[in-house]
Amino acid sequence: MSEILEADVVVVGAGVHGSSAALHLARAGKKTILLEQFTVPHSRGSSHGQTRIIRQTNFGTPALAPLLEDSYKQWKAIQAQAGDVLLRPSPLLVLGTKEKQPLMEQMAESVRESGHVPQWLAPAHVNNMFGLECGGDAMAFLDPSGGVLMADKCVGALQRLFRAAGGMLLDGWPVAEIKVEPEGSVEVRGQRGKVRAASLVLCPGPWAAPLLGKIGLHLPVRVERISVLYWRVKDSRRTTTTSFVDVSDDRGHFYGLPDIEYPGLVKVCFHGGPEVHPDQRDKCDGREIRERVMQYVQKKFPCLEPQPVIEESCMYTTTPDEECIVDTHPKYKNIIFAAGFSGTGFKIGPAVGRILSLLAQGHPLPYDLSEFSLSRFSKSKI
Template sequence: MSQELYDCIVIGAGIQGSFTSYHLAKKNKKTLLLEQFPLPHSRGSSHGQTRVIRKAYEHDFYVHMMEESYQLWSQLEKETNVQLYRRTGLLVMGPENGKEFQLLKTTLERNHVPTVNLLGDEFSKHIPLVNLTKGNGALVDTTAGVLYADRALKTVQGLFQRMGGVIKDGEEVNAIKPGSVVTVMTASGTYSAKSLVITAGSWANNLLSHTGLHLPLQVFKINVCYWKEKVPGSYSIHRRFPCFIQVESEESNHHIYGLPSNEYPGLMKLCYHIGPEIEPDERDRQTDREDIDILQRYVARCFPGLVPVPAVVESCMYTMTPDQHFILDSHPTYSNIVIGAGFSGHGFKFGPIVGKLLYELSQGEVPSYDLSPFRIRRFQTHSKSAL
């Protein structure tokens, strides 16, 4: 029996693989999306109900990509009649004269992102239940808000299938045979395509080992902490409490960020932007609580309306690159294998634009953006392959 030949196979049905598949199907490419776990699942990085969307970045290239990403999110909402985004604004706090706060501020100004600076008394007038640290500046990226993550994932996968795309879940890819036709194997079948996109999140290096490539990725467990409001609703999305990022604090140099209470009424999500390093298949084996201790001290000091002990803790994973920029590139040896990896804890909001770029790379098209910050060669990675 002759095997079906796909235009493209995408491995990994997180937000990046799902959006890549959507763009492929939209261009009438015969596409197969393979996922190791039965969908939906909570073992990767794209689960959970909410993510922050923002333009507040230190680098112009992210701000430029976010311009289009917002448009693509909105287009998906229109195509499906599903609400995926709610505007709340993003409060950025950090040492006024610190490098990171200043970089964010000047990048926002240079790119004409609508921003409000909250000076002195204005801070406590607009944000009454947060203690701004002495010497900290505060600004609000007014374009920012909340993305309904689980809903977004389901929506984009559903649309992909309605456009004729095929999803096979519960099928772990356990072998890849590169070539002008790429073949991938699972316990249930063998599939072939003209091109392959690998968007395997924290498992990227497992798959890339079949192609002789190893990327400098580190996987971290993130404890997703929800904190009880002393007065229910006081940090609620319905009261227009914003998302926030604290860029440096007395407690840590790593970011602390939060989203208004929404998915679990009476509980605000507030997390630390790093955690213990782990193996993705043993995510919850690590019981280090240093990150939670840091958060407790921060909450007690800066969020007086929250009980400073997390009421609910869920788990998620970050896959970090050394410079925390994404990897969006073709394989150094096999040009018809494309890699989207290392989203470093900030990739969800870029899903639509990452999907478009990976689609373009998979079809040999010139990418819509300069991908030099995202190329593999920046790591001087040595390929173990014959070349």
């Protein structure tokens, strides 16, 4: 006989957003069940890996600013509650060119608005301090608020705190069907049974389009395979010692983190990749992106070996405007969903979790989320 469970809220997807939403709900006194299709922990989605950049530098919509600020505060609180190092300070080096001056100034202003002072650096200073090779047209500043989130540890901490708050995490539990009952409750069905709840929160990551399609929502998202590349340091006395983002390239930005994950290896990646089906990520050919990053490293990072030593992968779920979608179902207000974080979602996980929790409880939100609604895409009507 299949198992039937009852809850106030069921959350689908135990990545950073789903785990954060579940924690907020459990702490609000809601009986919460968190479902994950894979066995926890796993490396099949978008929340795995050892590190992520956190920053106040904002090169997205201004509506992101309060989420960045709220999440930074929450990550520090979660770190204290978990009793583990989840966030390591690491000033963010922001690179660009004079051609990108309006964007660079906009990003620097976002740092100032967050209460921090960006430090502008001359190209020669950047080259000497970080082992780069920037030309005379380079622009650069340091965001002192930057840091590195220990991603796997962060997600694990959210899940431990969720269980400690009375929540139930069921992994190896893929969702096959979502049914809205006549009285308004929601029933989530899978091979392992059924879960009935008054409200449903969906955080399915790269599986957002097929899963939300089951309830009549059509998301204009593209799933991309990201090549996560690690490069050996030639000389530890002259190498990048902090995280960086480089917006010089019109095709997309490059980013990197210092040698925290693997001793002597720096992470340098391109923010984007080829389109894939989330169940066939490893069948995708990543040679074009790998070659693009190799050319970038050889040009700008003489302190690194020219060939990557390790290649891993993850997935981005990208919207047309590269801003996330956080919304409620237009017909069923007790179904809330978050998707399409376009590679910038991990850092704002706690703030998104708080928002999803408030929406599931019918509470007012602390800030305007209209810029993240699904309705902004004209072809996404139900």
